[in-house]
Amino acid sequence: MQLCTYLLLVLSITSSLATEKRFSGDSSDKSSNNPFMWMMIKQLDRTETRVNKVHTLSNQNHIAINKIKGLLEKDEITQLKSFMREMRKKMRNMKSEIDDLRTRTCQKDWIRYMGHCYLFVYKKVTWNTAKNECQHKGGYLVKVESAAENSWLILALNAEVWIGLSDIRTEGQWRWTSDNTDTSFSYWLSHEPNGGHRENCVNICKALCGHNIYGWNDLPCNYQLGYVCEKQM
Ligand SMILES: [Ca+2]
Numbered sequence: 001m002q003l004c005t006y007l008l009l010v011l012s013i014t015s016s017l018a019t020e021k022r023f024s025g026d027s028s029d030k031s032s033n034n035p036f037m038w039m040m041i042k043q044l045d046r047t048e049t050r051v052n053k054v055h056t057l058s059n060q061n062h063i064a065i066n067k068i069k070g071l072l073e074k075d076e077i078t079q080l081k082s083f084m085r086e087m088r089k090k091m092r093n094m095k096s097e098i099d100d101l102r103t104r105t106c107q108k109d110w111i112r113y114m115g116h117c118y119l120f121v122y123k124k125v126t127w128n129t130a131k132n133e134c135q136h137k138g139g140y141l142v143k144v145e146s147a148a149e150n151s152w153l154i155l156a157l158n159a160e161v162w163i164g165l166s167d168i169r170t171e172g173q174w175r176w177t178s179d180n181t182d183t184s185f186s187y188w189l190s191h192e193p194n195g196g197h198r199e200n201c202v203n204i205c206k207a208l209c210g211h212n213i214y215g216w217n218d219l220p221c222n223y224q225l226g227y228v229c230e231k232q233m
């Protein structure tokens, strides 16, 4: 603000002196009469030129700054529009998933847990029969993948049951029958598995194994127990 005032003042003085110079006749006469005044006029002429240059540069900078601001604003609007499009797409997908989940339920007698359906069967059969019966019902002998699923299963049990784990193919290599994968989680009772080649199929065991809490145990596969089937919703 102080610089502007100064520039205006200089411009004003320069302008008035220049006017005086124009109306005062031959400048060479004046210079001979008053050399100091002539020197001042020349100095002020140079100052005026510089001030004009500064003014021009300032205007050019102002135009450039406005252009950059315009570009920035345009870019932000483009980004915002793209973000809004993405959000609308996500909202549509979420709505579709929610609608899908609402319509999906487990069949009669199957119990829903974490996107899967479970059927508890207490008719006593061998492990292989249990496996086949689950397949006939569109599922598989239960695969217990986490501590949470295991706890939920144990709480829901009324009796000891087969689960889909065995080392039938290779002794000591416990695999799930649904997808032939290794165990990422296990819940063996103490001193289990202990059956070697004699016991290749796994049940959730309690009194049968001399325990008062449920846990996993290997048993001969021709033993007869209830079972739990599982399938995706
Ligand atoms: Ca075994």
Ligand SMILES: [Ca+2]
Pocket: 192, 193, 194, 195, 199, 217, 218, 219
């Ligand atoms: Ca055992």
